[in-house]
Amino acid sequence: MHDPSLVIDLATVLALAGVIAAVFRRFGQPVLLGYLAVGLIVGPYLPIPIFADVARIHELSELGVVLVMFAVGLEFSLRRMLALLPLAGVTGAVQIAMLGWAGYVLGLAFGMSPIGAVFLGASLAISSTMVVAKTFEDTPPPSSVRRMVLGVLVLQDVVAIAMLAALSGLATGGSPSGVQLASIVARLVLLLIVLIAVGLLIVPVFIRWVHRLRNAETLLMASMGVGSAFVLVAYAFEYSLALGAFLGGMLVAESGLAKRIEHLVQPVRDIFAAVFFVSVGMSVDPRLAAAQLVPALAIVAVILGGQFLSVSFAGLLSGVGLGTAVTAGLALGQIGEFAFIITGLGVRSGYVPKDLYAAVVMAAVLTSFTTPLAVAHAAKIASAVERRLPDRFRSLLGIYEAWLEQIRHMPTEDRRKRAVRRALVVLLVDATGVAVLVNSVALTLDDAAVWVAQAFGMEPSVAALVIIVATALASFPLLLGILRATGNLGTVLAEVSFPPPPENQVDMRRESRRLVVVAIQLLALVAVGAPLVALTQPFLPSPWSAIVFVAVVTPCAVYFWRRAETFHHHLRAGAEAVLAVLARDHDVSHEKTVADLLSGLGFATRMRVPARSFVVGKTLGELDLRVHTGAAILAIARPENGVFNPSGHDRLCAGDELAIAGSPEAAARLRAMLEAETDAWLRNQGASDDDFDDAEVDPSETP
Numbered sequence: 001m002h003d004p005s006l007v008i009d010l011a012t013v014l015a016l017a018g019v020i021a022a023v024f025r026r027f028g029q030p031v032l033l034g035y036l037a038v039g040l041i042v043g044p045y046l047p048i049p050i051f052a053d054v055a056r057i058h059e060l061s062e063l064g065v066v067l068v069m070f071a072v073g074l075e076f077s078l079r080r081m082l083a084l085l086p087l088a089g090v091t092g093a094v095q096i097a098m099l100g101w102a103g104y105v106l107g108l109a110f111g112m113s114p115i116g117a118v119f120l121g122a123s124l125a126i127s128s129t130m131v132v133a134k135t136f137e138d139t140p141p142p143s144s145v146r147r148m149v150l151g152v153l154v155l156q157d158v159v160a161i162a163m164l165a166a167l168s169g170l171a172t173g174g175s176p177s178g179v180q181l182a183s184i185v186a187r188l189v190l191l192l193i194v195l196i197a198v199g200l201l202i203v204p205v206f207i208r209w210v211h212r213l214r215n216a217e218t219l220l221m222a223s224m225g226v227g228s229a230f231v232l233v234a235y236a237f238e239y240s241l242a243l244g245a246f247l248g249g250m251l252v253a254e255s256g257l258a259k260r261i262e263h264l265v266q267p268v269r270d271i272f273a274a275v276f277f278v279s280v281g282m283s284v285d286p287r288l289a290a291a292q293l294v295p296a297l298a299i300v301a302v303i304l305g306g307q308f309l310s311v312s313f314a315g316l317l318s319g320v321g322l323g324t325a326v327t328a329g330l331a332l333g334q335i336g337e338f339a340f341i342i343t344g345l346g347v348r349s350g351y352v353p354k355d356l357y358a359a360v361v362m363a364a365v366l367t368s369f370t371t372p373l374a375v376a377h378a379a380k381i382a383s384a385v386e387r388r389l390p391d392r393f394r395s396l397l398g399i400y401e402a403w404l405e406q407i408r409h410m411p412t413e414d415r416r417k418r419a420v421r422r423a424l425v426v427l428l429v430d431a432t433g434v435a436v437l438v439n440s441v442a443l444t445l446d447d448a449a450v451w452v453a454q455a456f457g458m459e460p461s462v463a464a465l466v467i468i469v470a471t472a473l474a475s476f477p478l479l480l481g482i483l484r485a486t487g488n489l490g491t492v493l494a495e496v497s498f499p500p501p502p503e504n505q506v507d508m509r510r511e512s513r514r515l516v517v518v519a520i521q522l523l524a525l526v527a528v529g530a531p532l533v534a535l536t537q538p539f540l541p542s543p544w545s546a547i548v549f550v551a552v553v554t555p556c557a558v559y560f561w562r563r564a565e566t567f568h569h570h571l572r573a574g575a576e577a578v579l580a581v582l583a584r585d586h587d588v589s590h591e592k593t594v595a596d597l598l599s600g601l602g603f604a605t606r607m608r609v610p611a612r613s614f615v616v617g618k619t620l621g622e623l624d625l626r627v628h629t630g631a632a633i634l635a636i637a638r639p640e641n642g643v644f645n646p647s648g649h650d651r652l653c654a655g656d657e658l659a660i661a662g663s664p665e666a667a668a669r670l671r672a673m674l675e676a677e678t679d680a681w682l683r684n685q686g687a688s689d690d691d692f693d694d695a696e697v698d699p700s701e702t703p
Contacts, residue, residue, distance in 0.1 A: 005053065005056065006056050006060075009052040009053050009056050009057055009060075010057075010060060010275070012042060012050065012051075012052050013038065013042060013052055013057060013274075013275060013278050014271070014274075014275075016038050016041060016042065016050065017034070017035055017038045017274050017275075017278060020034040020035070020037055020038050021034045021035070021274070024037075028372075029369075030131060030368045030369075030372070032128075032131060032277055032368055033365060033368055033369075035274050035277035035278050035281065036277055036278075036280060036281035036284075036361070036365060037281065038278045038281060039277065039278040039279060039280060039281015039282040039283070039284070040281050040282070040284065040286065042057075042278070042282060043281060043282035043283070043284070044282070045284070045285045045286055045287070046286065052282070054279075054282050054283070057275065057278065057279050057282060058279050058282075058283075060272065060275050060279070061272075061275050061276040061278070061279035061280075062241065063272045063275075064269075064272035064273045064274070064275050064276030064277075064279075065241065065242050065245075065276055065341060066227070066231055066241055066242065066245040067245070067265065067268060067269040067272050067273065068269060068272075068273050068276070068337065069161075069242040069243075069245040069246045069249065070224075070227040070245040070246070070248060070249040070265065070269070071249060071262060071265055071266070071269050072129075072157050072246055072249065073227075073245065073246040073247065073248060073249020073250040073251075073252070073253065074249040074250075074252060074253045074258045074261060074262045074265070075154070075249075075253070075258065075262070088147075088148055088151025088152045088154075088155060089151075089155070090314055090317065090318045090523065090527045091148065091151075091152055091311055091314040091315050091318055091320075091328070092151065092152040092155035092156065092159075093155075093314075093527055093530065093531050094310055094311075094313070094314035094526060094527060094530045094531075095125075095152060095156075095307065095310045095311050095314060095332070096125045096126075096155070096156060096159050096531070096534075097125075097530040097531040097532075097533065097534035097535075098306060098309075098310040098530055098534070099121070099124050099125040099302075099303070099306045099307065099310065100121040100122060100124070100125040100534045101121065101530075101533055101534045101537055101546070102121070102124065102302050102306045103117070103120045103121030103122070103123065103124035103125065103302065104117045104118060104120065104121035104534075104537060104538055105117075106120065106121075106124075106298065106299065106302055107119075107120035107121060110295060110356065112351075112352070112353070112356070113351060114538050115351050115538075116346060116351035116352050116353075117538065118167070118538050119167060119342060119343060119345070119346035119351055119352050120343070120346075120352065120356070120360075121534075121538075122160075122163045122167060122338075122342050123335065123338070123339040123342045123343045123346075123360060124299065124302060124303060124306075124335065124339065125156070125159070125160075125163075126156045126157075126159070126160045126335075126336040126338040126339065126342075127152075127153060127156060127307070127332040127333075127334055127335070127336045128334045128335060128336040128337060128364075128367075128368070128371075129153050129157070129336065129337070131334050131336075131367075131368050131371055132149060132153060132331055132332070132334075132371070135331065135371050135372045135375050136149075136331070136375075139372065139375050139376050141327055141331065141375065141378070142323070142324065142327070142628075144320065144321070144324045145323075145324050145327045145328055145331065148315065148320055148324055148325075148328045149328050149331050149332060152311070152328070152332060153332075156336070157338075160336075160338040160342075161242065161243055161246050162188075163342065164240050164242055164243060164338070164341065164342060164345070165188050165239050165240055165243045166188065167342060167345060167346070168238075168239055168240045168243075168345065187237070188239070191237055191239070192247070195230065195233065195247055196247070196251070199230075199247070199251040200251065200254060203226055203248075203251040203252060203254065203255070204251065204252075204254040204255040204256075205255075206222070206226070207219075207222060207223060207226070207252055207255035207257060207261075208255050208256075208257070210222040210223075211255070211257055211260075216264060219257075219260070219261065219264065220261070220264040220265065223252050223261045223264070223265070224265070226248050226251065226252055227244075227245050227248030227249055227252065228248070229248065230244040230245065230247045230248035230251075231244035231245050231248065232244070234247075240345075242341065276337075276340075277340075280340050280361060281361075283344075283357070283361075284357075284358050284361050284362075285358065288354075288355055288358045289358040289359070289361065289362050291355070292355050292356070292358050292359035292362065293362070295356065295359040296358075296359040296360075296362035296363045296366065297363075297366075299335075299359060299360065299363035300363045300366050300367055300370075303333055303334065303335060303363065303367055304333045304367070304370065304374075307329055307330075307332045307333040308326075308329040308330060308333060309329070310329070311325065311328050311329035311332055312325045312326050312328075312329040312385075313325075313526075314526070314527075315328055315329070317519075317522070317523040317526065317527075318523075321666070322382055322385065322386055323378075323379070323382045323628060326378060326381060326382040326385055327375065327378040327379075327382065330371070330374040330375055330378050330381065331371065331374075331375050331378075333367060333370065333371055333374060334364070334367035334368055334370070334371045335360065335363055335364040335367055339360055339364060340360070340361070340364070343356075343357050343360045344357065379628075393564065419488070419492045420489060420492055420493065423485045423486075423488045423489040423492070424485075424489070426481060426482075426484075426485040427482060427485045427486065427489075427524060427528050430478045430479075430481040430482045430485065431478075431482060431528045431531075431532050433478045434475050434478045434479065434482075434532060434536075435532055435535045435536055437471060437474060437475055437478070438471065438475065438536045438545070439535065439536060441467060441468075441471045442536075445464055445467060445468075446464075448463075448467055449461075449463040449464035449467060450463075452466065452467060479548075479552075482525070482528060483525075483552070485524075486520070486521040486524040486525055486528075487517070487521055489520055489521070489524055490516065490517035490518065490519070490520035490521040490524070491517055493516060493520050494513040494514075494516035494517045494520070495513070500513075514563055515560070515563045515564065518556060518559055518560040518563055519560060521556055522553065522556045522557060522560055525552060525553050525556060526553065529549045529552065529553060530549070532545065532549070533545045533546050533549045606657060606658065606659055606660065607657070607658045607660055607667075607670065607671055607674060608655065608656070608657050608658070609652050609653065609654055609655060609656040609657075609658065609674055610654070610674060610675055611654040611655070612677050613652075613654070613674050613675065613676065613677065614676055614677055614678050615652050615673065615674060616652060616653060616654050617651055617652070617653075618651060618652060619649055619650060619651050619652075620633065620646055620649075620650055620651075620652070623652075623673075625670060625673070628669070628673065629666050629669040629670040629673060631660050631661070631666040631667055631669065631670040632660070632661045633646050633658050633659070633660060634659040634660070634661050635658070635659040636650065636652075636656050636657070636658055636659075637656070637657040637658075637659075638653060638655070638656050638657075639655070
């Protein structure tokens with residue numbers, strides 16, 4: 001008779017998880033926390049007479065990881081990634097880099113080795129798709145926030161897969177050397193190229209053929225069979241099983257049937273994902289976790305503060321608006337499922353202490369509670385942030401989004417767009433060159449110093465210093481190329497947004513153009529420099545990359561801040577001109593006149609407040625128009641009061657004419673808000689469908 005222990009363990013876990021999940025959902029708590037609680041109940045550390053074997057449940061949890069990563073692959077495609085990059089690329093790169101670097105520094109502060117600190121940094125850089133999805137289900141955000149957050153999450157998943165593969169190689173290879181790391185990267189890249197190239201030729205065609213059989217069971221089995229085949233290949237090459245599952249899901253998604261297959265896989269995935277979190281809960285000793293309360297709170301502080309600052313800052317630089325950037329920073333403030341996988345790998349490899357794993361789990365639990373609360377109060381937090389911003393910064397926010405909107409709509413055939421592409425290529429090549437050069441020298445410094453000392457008859461310490469100086473000199477042209485490329489990029493984009501006037505005419509756009517140059521240069525430096533710091537810092541004996549980054553970015557930031565003050569005065573002068581026009585003529589047909597007066601300040605338009613609008617009688621501070629729409633009100637014309645500059649205490653009245661500055665999209669959102677008769681407009685901002693769901697494709701129509 002066979003041993004039913006595995007079945008009994010699984011039945012025990014699922015029975016208890018079903019009850020606990022229902023209770024947690026009934027009281028509005030994340031179900032993930034319920035699964036962790038089940039792990040504590042059936043685990044070996046609490047004196048509760050309900051037990052499950054830790055080793056067997058851990059084996060089953062591996063299946064949960066495989067299924068979750070297969071589902072992540074189904075949601076990913078090259079086409080979707082290209083669509084996400086303009087919106088979330090800069091934000092995702094800055095966020096991952098800054099949180100990874102912060103986690104690395106925190107790991108060093110905990111006394112971990114550099115490689116162990118890398119494991120911790122990688123764990124903290126990835127947010128939780130499950131927690132975010134549940135939070136958005138309970139508190140639907142504006143569609144712009146949803147698009148940005150989901151875009152960043154997709155980028156995080158892709159980066160997490162790459163980090164997991166690289167860290168798996170380190171975990172199995174002992175102490176890394178430069179040759180070993182190069183071998184790991186080369187093998188990984190070669191494996192990915194071969195699998196993707198071969199898979200694209202076979203897998204989509206096979207899945208479409210199976211779909212034409214019109215049997216859901218067969219389609220599910222074929223899809224899971226493809227994913228399992230790639231899991232076996234990854235295992236054969238000693239990489240993470242999650243990597244193979246992700247590749248399998250991604251290639252299956254290229255068939256155009258991702259949503260249908262995802263619908264079939266979801267029930268099985270949810271069951272074994274629950275088993276995975278139960279396994280995590282079983283591995284936590286409550287007494288050890290209580291002893292690690294201080295490290296857990298430190299991790300929570302890094303996550304909440306780091307995610308909020310990095311995402312909000314990068315979002316503002318990307319031109320998504322204050323409300324969207326702040327809400328996205330709050331929504332991403334938690335540890336993701338990858339934290340358990342990566343930290344667990346670090347524990348098994350000996351780089352991460354087991355007690356720190358307990359601190360990571362406790363931090364995940366705490367941030368799962370804080371995320372729904374933060375998102376529910378995101379509008380109030382964004383309003384509080386805006387009220388505390390300096391005047392010059394608030395003046396700039398409403399215009400900056402319009403600048404980037406003009407850049408995004410630049411014609412493809414424009415020669416300036418080719419110049420932009422060239423500048424971006426130079427940035428990527430130079431940044432990659434710096435990372436490869438610095439890391440290669442750092443990893444081989446000891447061996448190279450011995451060789452140079454023997455070849456030239458000098459002390460090894462002197463040889464090491466010579467190598468470091470030579471590396472700095474070799475890096476200088478690349479760093480100079482990055483600065484020049486960012487300057488060229490800013491100049492081209494500034495001329496796109498604010499073309500110079502013909503000769504013998506006053507250049508009213510000069511200050512705006514200068515500010516755009518500095519703003520784009522600052523954006524590019526942060527987008528390139530932050531990942532560069534994160535890539536090089538773990539391989540350097542001291543924080544030289546961070547010091548260089550701060551030294552380069554700070555002058556640009558100071559210059560930008562000073563130019564923003566000049567721009568603020570320019571904006572006020574333009575608003576005064578608008579006031580004069582509105583005082584002479586309240587006819588809204590003179591919209592072009594307003595735009596001409598605001599030359600160099602972005603898009604401008606005029607709107608009238610309808611009598612039945614829900615905004616009538618509300619103050620501008622209560623409405624938070626800039627947070628909800630991204631548009632700025634420069635002036636208000638009212639028959640009985642004349643024309644005046646608005647403040648947060650002014651109430652809107654029926655018939656008010658507003659001079660608006662902002663992008664066409666921001667103006668459209670404001671117009672829709674003004675025309676709404678109830679405040680349902682605010683609630684409906686989060687009611688849109690997921691903009692990144694892949695459309696179903698009929699296999700018969702797919703070449």
